[in-house]
Amino acid sequence: MALDLPFDNSYARLPDQFFTRLAPTPVAKPSLIAFNRLLAKRLGLDADSLSSDEGTAALAGNGVPNGAEPLAQAYAGHQFGNFVPQLGDGRAILLGEVVAPDGARFDVQLKGSGPTPYSRMGDGRAWLGPVLREYIVSEAMAALGIPTTRALAAVATGEIVLREVPLPGAVLTRVAASHIRVGTFQYFAARDDRDALRALVAHAIERHDADAEDALGLLAGVIQRQADLIARWMGVGFVHGVMNTDNMTISGETIDYGPCAYLDTYHPLMVFSSIDRNGRYAFGRQPDIAMWNLAQLAMALLPLIDDSKAAQAELDRFPELFRAAWSKTFRAKLGLETVEDGDDELIHDLLHRMAENRADFTNTFRALGTEVARDEFLDPAAYDEWHTKWNERLSIENNSLKIALNAVRSVNPAVIPRTHRIEEAIQAAVTGDYRPFERLHAALATPFELSDSNADLARAPTKDEIVPQTFCGT
Ligand code: AMP
Ligand code: MG
Numbered sequence: 001m002a003l004d005l006p007f008d009n010s011y012a013r014l015p016d017q018f019f020t021r022l023a024p025t026p027v028a029k030p031s032l033i034a035f036n037r038l039l040a041k042r043l044g045l046d047a048d049s050l051s052s053d054e055g056t057a058a059l060a061g062n063g064v065p066n067g068a069e070p071l072a073q074a075y076a077g078h079q080f081g082n083f084v085p086q087l088g089d090g091r092a093i094l095l096g097e098v099v100a101p102d103g104a105r106f107d108v109q110l111k112g113s114g115p116t117p118y119s120r121m122g123d124g125r126a127w128l129g130p131v132l133r134e135y136i137v138s139e140a141m142a143a144l145g146i147p148t149t150r151a152l153a154a155v156a157t158g159e160i161v162l163r164e165v166p167l168p169g170a171v172l173t174r175v176a177a178s179h180i181r182v183g184t185f186q187y188f189a190a191r192d193d194r195d196a197l198r199a200l201v202a203h204a205i206e207r208h209d210a211d212a213e214d215a216l217g218l219l220a221g222v223i224q225r226q227a228d229l230i231a232r233w234m235g236v237g238f239v240h241g242v243m244n245t246d247n248m249t250i251s252g253e254t255i256d257y258g259p260c261a262y263l264d265t266y267h268p269l270m271v272f273s274s275i276d277r278n279g280r281y282a283f284g285r286q287p288d289i290a291m292w293n294l295a296q297l298a299m300a301l302l303p304l305i306d307d308s309k310a311a312q313a314e315l316d317r318f319p320e321l322f323r324a325a326w327s328k329t330f331r332a333k334l335g336l337e338t339v340e341d342g343d344d345e346l347i348h349d350l351l352h353r354m355a356e357n358r359a360d361f362t363n364t365f366r367a368l369g370t371e372v373a374r375d376e377f378l379d380p381a382a383y384d385e386w387h388t389k390w391n392e393r394l395s396i397e398n399n400s401l402k403i404a405l406n407a408v409r410s411v412n413p414a415v416i417p418r419t420h421r422i423e424e425a426i427q428a429a430v431t432g433d434y435r436p437f438e439r440l441h442a443a444l445a446t447p448f449e450l451s452d453s454n455a456d457l458a459r460a461p462t463k464d465e466i467v468p469q470t471f472c473g474t
Contacts, residue, residue, distance in 0.1 A: 003049065003058045007067035007096035010105070011178075014203060017188075017196055019071040024061025024093045025114025025124065027169065029158025032056045033128075033434065034135055034441070036152050039175060043152075044101040050153070059173050060155040061093070061113040068095040072116035076190055077183030077246025078296055080280060085190045087183060087246050088118025091126060094179065105207060107179050108152070112171040127161040129426045131170035132437055134257040136425065138174075140417045140444040141254055146232045147225075148254040149176040168430060177253055178207050182222075182297045183246035189300035197304055208251050215304040218250075220314050223294055225252025227318055230290045231325035235333060236416060237263035237361040239283045241273040241470060245293045259470040262416045264460050266354040266361040272419070272470045287322045294318060332411045333365050334390065335404035338397050346393055353382045360460040365412040369405050413447035415454065419470060420461040 011018070032051060040047040049055050058065050072089035079087075092111045099105050111134075112126030131154050141148040157169035180200070188196040205212045209221040229252050233240065240247070241259035249255050259273035268284030276282075281289060298311045305311045323344075330347040331339070354364055357377035367373040369387070377383040394404050417440065425437040443454045450458050461467070 003055055003063075003065040005045065005050075005065045005067055005096070005108070006098055007065070007069070007108075008099050008105075009067075009069045009096040010203065010207075011073070011094065011097065011107075012069040012071055014199055015196060017074065017191075017193065018200075019073050019094075020088075020117050021069070021071045022093070022116060023064050023070045024110050024171075026062040027060050027157035027159050027171070029156075030056050030060030030062060030171075031156045031158065032059075033132075033154040033156050033170065033429075034151075034437075036139070036150070039150050039152050042100060043098055043106055043175065045098065056153075056155055059110065059153045060157055060171050061110055065095065070095055072118055073179060073184070074118065074187055075181055075183040075246055076187040077181070077244050078186075078293070079244045079246070080276075083186070083190075086118070086187070088187075089116055089179075090119040090122050091116070091124040092174075105177070107174075107176045109174045109176065109179060110171050111174050112157075112169065123161065125157075125159075125161045125169050126172065127163060127167040128156065128170040128429055129167070130258070131172045132426050132429055133422055134172055134174070136422055136437070136441055136444065137257045137260060137417050138254070139441065140447065141238075143445050143447050144236055144413060144416075146236065146238075146254065147229055147252050149174050149249075151175070176249070176255065177251035178204075178249070179255070180204050180207070180250045181246050181255070182248045182250070182293055182300070183244075184250075185297055185300040186245060189303065192303075194303055197301070201301070201304060204250050215301045216307075216310055216314065219294075219298055219301055219305075219311060220317075222250050222252070222297060223314055223318050224321055226290050226294060227321035228252065228325045229254065230286050231322060231329045233286065234283070234326060235329035236413065237266070237283070239263065239270060239272055239281070240286065241271075241276065241281055242472065243281050243286065243289045243293065245296050248290070248293050258472045261419045261470050263361040264418060264466070265358050266351065266364070268351070268355060272468070274469045274471050287319075287326075290322070291315070291318045333408070334368065334393075335407040336393065336397070337399065337407075340393065340396060343393070346389060349389070350386050353377065353386055357382050359383075362413060362416050363458070363460060366409070366414050366458075368408050368412070369401065410448060414450035415443050415447050415458045417444055418457075418461065419467040420465045421457055423467050 035051040037047040070093045074088045093113045095108045115124030135151040135154050152173040155171045159169040160166045161169040201215045212218045247256040261272040270283045271279045359376035364376045374380045374383045428436045
């Protein structure tokens with residue numbers, strides 16, 4: 001008996017050139033690694049049947065659930081600045097969409113589900129490492145309250161995937177508001193297919209921008225969401241690592257957890273991705289790159305926008321939208337409630353001192369106002385000077401320092417997914433020991449609280465523990 005899911009597949013109703021219909025490729029021996037019961041509930045899905053043997057088989061790509069209309073989406077994209085007119089889902093299959101009890105619509109996609117016509121040289125598979133990384137980091141992002149695709153399940157395939165060495169294969173079930181990317185628009189613009197572009201704009205407006213009236217309104221919505229998103233990333237020290245236009249959503253959700261990382265020691269030019277040789281996607285360059293990507297979206301939409309000056313005017317708003325969102329994020333991190341002249345300078349001053357003194361990003365913000373923060377600085381006097389200015393600024397608000405410190409603890413996480421902990425969890429999982437994965441994942445579900453027994457997960461890596469590079473999730 002096939003699994004029943006309440007699918008309603010609006011993307012599958014779009015014209016043929018949007019995708020290739022095909023089912024996932026079955027795997028040898030599916031076994032469930034992780035299942036997200038809370039997310040299943042949020043989607044209105046039956047967690048018991050989805051996590052049963054039959055459900056696990058479906059989430060590994062063995063058999064297509066009733067009501068699914070599996071397909072691989074077509075898209076293009078700028079990869080490190082070079083335009084590739086055809087990318088597409090090379091290792092993912094969209095099963096369909098479910099509408100949650102509150103009316104919100106979600107894509108349910110299998111990642112690592114076998115080759116598609118868009119696989120190019122790839123095998124269409126994923127190994128356990130990137131599947132667990134995406135599970136951990138996307139769920140941590142959600143727990144931090146930052147828009148992101150979600151992880152519903154991770155399933156081991158019982159098959160070997162060949163990378164440089166043989167590795168265990170896995171499939172991730174990814175849930176997203178949609179998988180429409182900047183690159184999806186570029187795909188049709190590159191083919192000068194205006195009918196498809198029009199259909200895509202209408203579809204995207206319906207799903208993400210109910211108030212928008214046209215392509216220009218959609219562009220404005222995407223610009224606002226991306227300005228907010230990048231500010232939120234930077235507020236938690238997140239480096240996406242591969243902000244190609246095919247990895248930037250229209251919904252404003254974070255997507256594609258490949259060579260991403262959270263900063264340990266703060267520096268604005270930190271780069272982790274092994275393939276980002278010129279630091280194009282360095283931590284502090286993310287707003288500029290977002291603007292560049294949004295300019296590509298504007299270019300793709302231009303055939304549908306009568307007034308190109310209006311599109312340019314929308315783009316020109318990005319720096320100020322980003323600055324405002326960044327300022328709001330970091331003012332909250334400092335426990336500031338009101339807006340005063342000089343707030344941005346106060347924030348920049350702290351960040352500058354942190355960079356010069358090799359302070360840990362997460363632990364410094366978490367401990368502001370205490371000896372622990374001071375001890376993060378090579379020269380604690382550099383912290384003391386800033387602390388005096390911060391206290392003067394806080395005294396303008398009628399709140400006591402105690403209230404400010406509570407605010408600081410409520411918005412600055414104690415625990416984030418540090419790269420060395422993720423790698424440790426992956427290495428153990430490869431040997432069949434999932435305990436470190438489960439422990440890390442559980443601690444990250446409540447990032448603003450830390451039990452004593454999890455103190456080690458909040459600690460910055462020692463010199464020997466630092467993982468200097470991250471790799472693409474292939
Ligand atoms: P990404 O770096 O994850 O954004 O992927 C970029 C492109 O490469 C997308 O079109 C992916 O579908 C494709 N791709 C990545 N890994 C594989 C793989 N193992 N097999 C087939 N296609 C892949
Ligand atoms: Mg991608």
